[in-house]
Amino acid sequence: MPIMLSSTPSSANPTVSYQIKDKNSSGDAICAVCGDGHAKLHYGVLACYGCKGFFRRTLTGKYRYACRFGNNCVVDKFQRNSCRYCRFNRCIEVGMDPKAVRPDRDLTGKQKVPRIRKKPIDEELLSHVLRLHGDDWSRKLNNDTRILLLQLMNIEAKVVKGDMNMSNNMQPPRDPRNISLKEMFELKPSMDGRRTEMRYEPFRMARTEELSEIAHRRAIAAVDWVDSLTEIAEVAETEDKVALVKSCYSPLTIFNFSARTAQNTPNPDILCLCSHSYVPRRLPPEFNETNHLSNVLIDRTLNELVAPLRKLNLKEEEIVPLKAIIILNPTITVTTH
Known part of the structure; x- marks a missing residue:
């Protein structure tokens, strides 16, 4: 029963x-x-x-x-x-x-404001609701907190899936390296096609030539997270969103790689990236020429972040709010009140 x-x-x-x-x-x-x-x-x-x-x-x-x-x-x-x-x-x-x-x-009858056609229920949101209903701790949260948590979980699911959730009848994508952060917020359709699904299973070692694409994909993810989160936080100005992305990109990327590595592998000597790939603790010489990663950075990340996160064994409902905290940096001055 x-x-x-x-x-x-x-x-x-x-x-x-x-x-x-x-x-x-x-x-x-x-x-x-x-x-x-x-x-x-x-x-x-x-x-x-x-x-x-x-x-x-x-x-x-x-x-x-x-x-x-x-x-x-x-x-x-x-x-x-x-x-x-x-x-x-x-x-x-x-x-x-x-x-x-x-x-x-x-x-009943003709209404002054036409009703908006009801959208189909988002399957990811429904799965989050099902999971939260099965957790005793979530039922102790107050109503507003539960709803906020569901919103954050839904943002993460959509950001990870990328173009799978977006319209296909948009204009062809431009090279993201030629698009400013301001354009990424204001010209969202131009980025469709660059939002590949992000997966962290360590199936293969990353190639040096794909590191720049991984960095750009994480930049797009930061933009999408900020854009969605600022709707909840009522931050409207593009300049404020740009400031938040600049502030959160590096810590959010490192935290994301660390948390997903802790989730996806017990191997203490690899760091999972967002393209079914990983990099080893000791990088081959050619990686040091890319300016994206270094042995010192990977070593510290594995020791100081991945190892503790692996011990904590965090749930997705705990990881995602930490991302929101990283993004909404209280030291960043915004113009929206």
Whole structure:
């Protein structure tokens, strides 16, 4: 059963503990509120249509509920209608976002502001929701924090996938070495085709001639991260975004290589890059002529970053917020207020 109940004989009121499962035996997604099947992503969590509608009606109708049984009622698919107070509290507890409810959606007839056609649910976002529902620690986060974490996870997924998430009917790409950072923010279509998918499995040793392409790919990733993150942080000026990229590019690149190396290999003597390749701790002589990497840099990265990160065994939900912290450097002066 998706919801487990337990009670203590000495207590007048039963103690209710919930154990959320992502899917039932038939493969349907499970509602985080009541445990019913056929759940979809509503207001930031997996929920059935019944709980989605209840949450919406409660907020748009401005109802005020009260519990007659000690605020500890069972909320499952059989008894979810027994106590509206406890059901609404359960909606908030699992992370439904009240700010996502739009009161105008129930209006009929011609509307002053046309409705925007609903986009299909992003599969990456759905996978993040499923993973978070399975983690006890994430349910202890407050609602805003859970939503922010999902946004950050979605940014990372889109940045890593690159052109797989972007339109194919754009103008042909220019050589990224001839494009300024300002143009990369303002002329995004011109960069399509340069956003290759980034993978960190160490299948082969990197070639010297591809190091510049790897550096440019990481620069594009930094631009995409900053562009997405500044929408959340309400940073609008291109100059501010450029300043953030210049500040974060090197530390973000080194941290990313380090974290992904710790995830993808136990080998203490290689550093994974973003092209199915790696570089060894002791570089061949020809690598020293590229000005991209050095033995000292790789040695320190492996010893001071990769080794500790490997011991920490961080989850993706812990790695991604660290990237956001690196990017939003508080010492950078921005003009947006």
